[in-house]
Amino acid sequence: MKHTITLNVNGQKYTVDVEPQEKLLDVLRDKLDITSPKKGCEMGECGACTVIMNGKAVNSCLVLAVESQDAVITTVEALHADGKLHPLQQAFIDAGAVQCGFCTPGMIMSAKALLDTNPTPTEMEIKEAIAGNFCRCTGYKPIVDAIQSAAAVMKKEGA
Amino acid sequence: MIMSSFDYLKPSSLEEASKLLLENKNSRILAGGTDLLIRMRGGEVKPEKVIDIKNIAGLHEITWEDGRLVLGAAVTWTRIKEDAKIAEHFPALTQASAEFGCYDVRNRATIGGNIANAAPGSECGSPLLIYNADVIVYGPSGERSIPIDQVWLAPGRTNLAEGEFITKVSIPLYPASTKSAYRRISRVEGQDLATCAIAVMISNPEEIAAREVRIALSAVSKTPMRAAELESFLSGKAIDGETINFCKSWMHRNLYPRASSLRGTPEYKKIVLGNLLEDILREFGVLAGELI
Ligand SMILES: Cc1cc2nc3c(=O)[nH]c(=O)nc-3n(C[C@H](O)[C@H](O)[C@H](O)COP(=O)(O)OP(=O)(O)OC[C@H]3O[C@@H](n4cnc5c(N)ncnc54)[C@H](O)[C@@H]3O)c2cc1C
Ligand code: FES
Ligand code: FES
Numbered sequence: 001m002k003h004t005i006t007l008n009v010n011g012q013k014y015t016v017d018v019e020p021q022e023k024l025l026d027v028l029r030d031k032l033d034i035t036s037p038k039k040g041c042e043m044g045e046c047g048a049c050t051v052i053m054n055g056k057a058v059n060s061c062l063v064l065a066v067e068s069q070d071a072v073i074t075t076v077e078a079l080h081a082d083g084k085l086h087p088l089q090q091a092f093i094d095a096g097a098v099q100c101g102f103c104t105p106g107m108i109m110s111a112k113a114l115l116d117t118n119p120t121p122t123e124m125e126i127k128e129a130i131a132g133n134f135c136r137c138t139g140y141k142p143i144v145d146a147i148q149s150a151a152a153v154m155k156k157e158g159a
Numbered sequence: 160m161i162m163s164s165f166d167y168l169k170p171s172s173l174e175e176a177s178k179l180l181l182e183n184k185n186s187r188i189l190a191g192g193t194d195l196l197i198r199m200r201g202g203e204v205k206p207e208k209v210i211d212i213k214n215i216a217g218l219h220e221i222t223w224e225d226g227r228l229v230l231g232a233a234v235t236w237t238r239i240k241e242d243a244k245i246a247e248h249f250p251a252l253t254q255a256s257a258e259f260g261c262y263d264v265r266n267r268a269t270i271g272g273n274i275a276n277a278a279p280g281s282e283c284g285s286p287l288l289i290y291n292a293d294v295i296v297y298g299p300s301g302e303r304s305i306p307i308d309q310v311w312l313a314p315g316r317t318n319l320a321e322g323e324f325i326t327k328v329s330i331p332l333y334p335a336s337t338k339s340a341y342r343r344i345s346r347v348e349g350q351d352l353a354t355c356a357i358a359v360m361i362s363n364p365e366e367i368a369a370r371e372v373r374i375a376l377s378a379v380s381k382t383p384m385r386a387a388e389l390e391s392f393l394s395g396k397a398i399d400g401e402t403i404n405f406c407k408s409w410m411h412r413n414l415y416p417r418a419s420s421l422r423g424t425p426e427y428k429k430i431v432l433g434n435l436l437e438d439i440l441r442e443f444g445v446l447a448g449e450l451i
Contacts, residue, residue: 001166020167020209023196026160043197044264045350056237056266062196063267064189066167067211110262132261132350 005069009034010078018065025049025060027068028075036076036105040134047133050106051075057113059132076105079112087153088112088146095146099137107133111147119155123148161196163205169214173297173326176212181299181322183208188324190233191267193260194276218271218326221245226332232271232325236282240265248332251286251341251358258282258343261350271325277311277382278352280422284311284383285358286341288375292330298323311382337362338443342435343377346422353378354422357432359439370395370445374436379416379428388413398440399447407433 006015009032016031025042028034028051040048042061049061052074079086088108091097098104107130114121114129121129126147127140135143170176180186186208189195198204212218218233221242228248230239239245240256259265259282273283274294292307299322310318319325333339343356356377363369372393374386389409393402410433416425423431440446 003167020165021161021163023160042200044193044260047261047263050263057263058266059263062192062264064167064192064196064209067189067192067213113262129262131348132263 003066003069005066007068007071007073009073010075016065020064020066022065023061024051024053024063024065024068024073027065028060028073034075034077038102038105040102044132045134046103047106047110047130048103050109050133052109052113052116055113055116057110057129074109074112076108079108086112087157088115088150091146091150091153092143095142095149097138097142097146103133103135103137107135107143111150114147115151115154119158120151121147161199162202163199165199165206166208167211168208169211171214171216173215176210176215176324177298177322179208179210180324183210186210188212188275190269190272190275191235193264193268194272212271212324228330228332230270230328230330232274232327233269234271236260236265236268236270236273237262239270249286249290249330249339251289251339251360252283252330254341255282255286255343255356255358258341258345258353258356264350270328274310274328275317275319275325277313277315277317279314279381279383280353280356280378281383282343282353282356284377285356285375286339287328287330288383288385289339289358289360289373290330290333291373292328294325295327295329296323297326302326304329308385313381333360333362336364338364340439340442342439344423344431344435352422354420355379355416355428355432357435357439359436359443361443361445364443364445367397368395376414376432378420378422379414379432386413397447398445403433403437403440403446406436410436 002017004017037051037060038048040046044059044062050057051060110130110133126144187206189209189211218231220231222229236256236259246253273281287307293304294310295304339360341358343353345351345354358375360373362371372390374389377383410429416428
């Protein structure tokens, strides 16, 4: 049985028909053409599909699309504004935290969910926040560095 | 995408949910989905109806009433982890929430789903056992309360009857002098399931004769278990090196973890649990004298 759901993705309202079997990840990628969330394991293990749903980082592969009725979803696509990259995006580039890039959108969304609630995280808190995001390339160090320097930039910009 | 098709239902009352469960033999409750959706994707379970309980009022509440903490079945592990009052009264539960999965999973996974999933190493297992929690279920004959040590029958199997589902977990408060803790070992720090885990509670730690010790172990038997014999051995007596050595040998003599576990051999688990027990008792300040 099809369901018609309305959800807000990156500030835009969408109304879309979905089958119960479809995951939020499937609908974002295949129906709304929002392709930053990646399909890795589809088992909640790798974090490549991480998006922010109602303020919290979630694995979009573990959410049925029908469950996202009225949800507010944020993905990497919404981060840059007026042609300028978000401090997290810039910091990932500057720190060499992107190699193949497959984990990057998920990493950045986990980092954003962290900084939204804890603007001055410790190194341990950063590691905890990205514990569910796997990276096969970078060895994580540049990612932790990037999140730390983005936090510093955001603090300065906010001040 | 999940391959087998199903209907998604979203009842807004307990009665409606129970009726749907009863009418549809091949149906499953959906809470956070962190176990269920994986099983469905793998084709292990193919329910015809998926009954989402997150729209039922009351299931998301955390309340303190009549000397008890009551957690709604749909309370997430993130909310447990972030609740300062839970940390004050039930540190073992908070410590379990910190070990649990990762941010993304904790943000969805619920306490009710963790209980219902009935895994031998589930994070809720040992903490709920030492605190003597009651699981409140709702079904065709109304509400009933099941003591936590009667909830789990075998891996993946609970004592719930047809049409019943978990609505709450109710945990009695203990005097402020009570000490409790949870420790888990896993293969990697971060995201993994428990290789094995232990929870310990001591009432009246200062008065040796009045001491009551409770110990629960996870991932060493078909369900999380209380170690009753060890509890009576340790209760009401001074604890020293010799007592600890007895506890360690008890683990070796009385535990039979499954040899086919991917996470740790039986021998390893038994050694680790003895050492964790020692660590916790030392931390509680109830270990007298130097160890041998
Ligand atoms: C990456 C990852 C890491 C994980 N790490 C851990 C971990 O560290 N520790 C751990 O213990 N678990 C872990 N899990 C397993 C899982 O997240 C937990 O068991 C979780 O608490 C399940 O809750 P849920 O709300 O997601 O359940 P769901 O998936 O919604 O449901 C699980 C099962 O319980 C049933 N059910 C759900 N709610 C109820 C209810 N109220 N009444 C009756 N039946 C119900 C469902 O029908 C289903 O059979 C992990 C899972 C993943 C994917
Ligand atoms: S694709 Fe969702 S966690 Fe891996
Ligand atoms: S950059 Fe390749 S997986 Fe992280």
